[in-house]
Amino acid sequence: MFKKVLRGLFTLAGLVLGFITGQSLLKLDRLAYFKNSAILSVGFLIFSALILGLILYLISPWINSLITKVMNYFEDNIQKVPTVEILLGTFGAIIGLTISALFVSLIPKTLLGTIVSIIIALILAALGGDVAVKKKEEIINAFANIKKVGTPKEKKAKVSRGIPKVLDTSVIIDGRILDICQSGFIEGTLIIPHFVLDELRHIADSSDSLKRTRGRRGLDILNKIQKELSIEVKVTDKDFPEIEEVDVKLLKLTQVLKGKVLTNDYNLNKVAGVQGVPVLNINELANSVKPVVLPGEEMTIQIIKDGKEQEQGIAYLDDGTMIVVEGGKRHIGEVMDVVVTSVLQTAAGRMIFAKQKK
Template identity: 35%
Template sequence: MFVETTRLIIVFLATAGGFTLAQQSPGDHAILGATLGAALGYVAGGILGRLLGQAMGMAERRIEQASPARLLAGTFGAVGAGGLALLVGFPLIVLLPPMIGWPALMLLVWIGVYGGAALAGHNAEGLLAIAGLSTRPLVRASPYGATVEEGATLLDTSAVIDGRLLALARAGFLKGAVLVPHFVLDELQAIADAQDPVRRRRGRRGLDLLDAIQRTSGVEVHIIDDEVLEHEQVDAKLVALARRLQVQLLTVDSPLQRVAELQGVHCLNIDSLSEGLRKVHVPGETLRLPITRQGKEPGQGVGFLDDGTMVVVVDAAPLVGQEIDVRVTGNVQTSIGRMLFASMAAED
């Protein structure tokens, strides 16, 4: 519809232009000029309409990625700089011939609009704070509105609370920009102020861990003020913000990971990483472990390796409380992780 409407407008203008030019030339060629203008306008209108449609699609995608603060500041900058360029360039249509003056004025206004939008958009947070429009002027302004550092990671509340995140940061596996939305901090604060002592300890632990990560070299923690007003739940806000900023999401919440990945968000799950880093044990390998309890089947004993892997040992039930050598016979992947089956090595 947009292409056809654009073509219709171009055909009308080209027909009028062809008719006007034909009238100014010797002879009666007005109808021929109008016909040629309409034909040229039909072809040019189709090409221009498709190009404009593609350009508007790209602009729409950029707008979806931009933060509201950047859009507001960019709009003000474009209007202000464009109006100033119009005032400065107005003498051009008086001093220069119309065929030169008007295009020169349009070019000057376009440069002003584009430059004003770009400059104001890049300094959106500061400009809005100066104007008194920042909702949280004391929070560190973040540049993550449209141009995001490659490899930036958005943190979920569960990832902040998880103690393994600090170990990853100190080991050098968490590099680059780490983004913590302010609504995640609000949720952490609510957990830290909870009546339940367990939840309160977890919330305060999460705040302490975040502070420790912030002091870890090689990791840049940014508290971003971006808000997602169209959603109320924190998980929905995180997914929407990750899509807008085009960053990966770090979490230990498997349901959140599935929902985010269905919406095209790349997720990093600490539990999946931990499971993938467990040592691989092949059949025939000999291990030494304590038998801690009896298994579900008669005669089975159960022990655990240092990484938490469960080992079910045949005929080891009488040896509960003892440390024995076992030989791996097989393994199986379960919903809670990998489980090994073994027999006592002394019997092989």
């Protein structure tokens, strides 16, 4: 239906343009013969209108296809951009155009002056939009602070005690840090580097749907961290342009602030250990609060699948801990009593080895 409407509009536009073109052609001296006769003039105008109308009617499918592709392109790209960035970018562009009006008013009204005015307006509009998007967090915080001024009940200032904790991208996306902080086990200021925000935004804009979902989850968690926690949260613009890798920047910033890194990245944990940077690993915390299981302890489990080694069966506790059962492959799907033989504890998690109770 949309394509049919467009084709009709293009045909109508062709008829109008043909009529206008015919009027312009009749003013030429070469067509004076048609101009002197009313019937020939009308016939010439109708002929011009029909020719251009027919041409636009015939090429309208290609024009429709081009318009559809352009619309789909902009729609796909706009969906990847957060609404806040679109609004702030528009606001910044309007401010840029307002400022450009001051310069344009001083430029002479000539052809060259008009071209220069348009260029200045476009540059300042683009610059205003770019600055507004890059300073998104500061602008939002500024408006939030304005809202808070004059309210009858002022919230108490957040008190910062303890060593600063620098958050990396993985721990923000993971989300458990929000619950841990709400429980009161984390003290000190939470530091969120601006280059971590940029990495989150790039992940949220990824063409891969899984990465895009993870990135947007991270931004949502970050928003909750800033609004819901009773401890101080700071976004720092401190950067190290000479360093390209985000993880290396993170460790450098932690050293400068004399703080600790909050992460659940196993590799970052190892690199930080080599460089002597203190690390708080969320996975290690989760493993340490799991129920203690000792060799010889009995438990009832259900074998879910077979293991990597021959005749092994795999089961899981409610907290996700894997149990490897010797000879359990023959009992997949069955509930059975087992005895713990050993427990393997690593930074990646805990693994329990067991055998069938006799």
